[in-house]
Amino acid sequence: MKLIIKREKLLKELHQINNIISNKPSLPILNNLLLNIKDYVLQFTATDLEIEIITNIYLNQKYKIESITIPARKFYDICRNLPDNSILKLEFYDNKLIIKSNKSYFSISTLPSINFPNINIWKTKINFFISQATLKYLIETTKFSMAQQDIRYYLNGILFEIKEKTIRSVSTDGHRLSICSVKINELLPHHFMILPRKGVIELLRLLDNSETLIELQIGNNNIRIILNNIIFTSKLIDGNFPNYKQILYKNYKKTLEAPCELLKQAFLRTAILSNKKLLVTKLFFSKNQLKITSNNIEQEIAEEIIDIIYNDVDTEIHLNINYILDILNTIKSKKIQFLFNDAYSSVLIKNPENNNLIYIVMPIRL
Known part of the structure; x- marks a missing residue:
């Protein structure tokens, strides 16, 4: 039986499904895709025993071909490197998949589908x-x-x-x-x-x-x-x-508020001269002011001072600068709040106008 299909109809699905193919699979057959064709549907299945992805490609013609497994990356690379708008003719016999397209010809080995593992049938709760x-x-x-x-x-x-x-x-x-x-x-x-x-x-x-x-x-x-x-x-x-709720509902006594983008840019600049192993930055909170300082083993120093809303006692906290940048890159708001108690307790970071995102960072003790 021959299957005739356009190259572009395969590429996106093959790209998505090939991501879970391991470079060093525990079983040789995990290098393969399970191929099923029934009526108007071409189905590919890939698994690494932990994850399974099945993709369905709808055909213009009715086919009936027995299940077989084909080398995943080889098949994808062949399809990917054929010219745009190529028409592929696929034939299966003698444990081989024959691929023809214009003047190109490929013959690749297959394995029986009976040995292909699948995630067991399970009951939905x-x-x-x-x-x-x-x-x-x-x-x-x-x-x-x-x-x-x-x-x-x-x-x-x-x-x-x-x-x-x-x-x-x-x-x-x-x-x-x-x-x-x-x-x-x-x-x-x-x-x-x-x-x-x-x-x-x-x-x-x-x-x-x-x-x-x-x-x-x-x-x-x-x-x-x-x-x-x-x-x-x-x-x-x-x-x-x-x-996590034990930390989430902790009573924080001190609060500062700052423009999110301004704070982000200040941290990005101080990160340039931070210690690349420790990634420590010092935050010094004083009345309506935040001083951010970082240094490295070459004794280089970066310092930023920005205006904030803070009306409590002076406090110094050491935090991982990458952790803070991860948060600032995620929260999309004009303002951001830091809630804390002292230099040694956790810091809660959130958007003051929306509580759907909450981040907690533990300080670094030097």
Whole structure:
């Protein structure tokens, strides 16, 4: 059986699905895509045993071809390097995939589909719809606080807490905490789940800023997201996320308010001469004034003084300058607030006009 298809109809889907193919897979067949053709749908499946992505391509003609697996990167590279608007003719026989296009000819090996792993069938506990833009916002505003290869495996991802008509994303690496809350239209039961770091990154690649609704299906150990012509499935982290609410509802006594963009530019300039290993910056708060200072091992110094709203006692705090810049690059507001108690307690950072984004940073003790 021959399949005739335009190159452009394959490229985007193959690019999206190839992202999860590992450079050093635990099984040879994980280098391959599972290819299914039934009636008017061409379906590709890729997995690394933790994440599975299925993409459906709708055809103009009815086909019936048995499942087979093909080398993912080789097939994508062939399609990518053919001329624009090429027509591909695909033939399957003798454990080979034959690709013909104009005067180009390729023969690549295949593996039986019976050996291709798939994420086990699981029962959905919670099912609801959310816009792509909302889910992307929940991820983008908290992803930078995820831990990387922490022995506390439950920190290597984002916690999603669902309760009634609110979804909250939370991440922490033990030194900082990011929290984002959004309202939705559906009334949902209280539920927690931790999406692992790789799942977060790969899902973010698939999302855009549209208001198109996508379907979320949540089970005990898996989450499945159906968007456009793609089905994304990821295993969840089985662990107990720290009780972040103990820190969140702490009583902060001191408050400063500053223009967000002005503060961001001041931190960007002082970061130039900061110690690239320690990344420490000194913040000295005095009446209606903030002095930001950084230095490095070459004994170079950067100092910025900006006007703020602050009417408490003089206080000096040392913070990781990159942590602050991550927050300032995320909060899109005219004003920003810092709430704290003293030089050794956590600092809460937020938009004074909107509490849907809250960040907490632990000070550095020198």
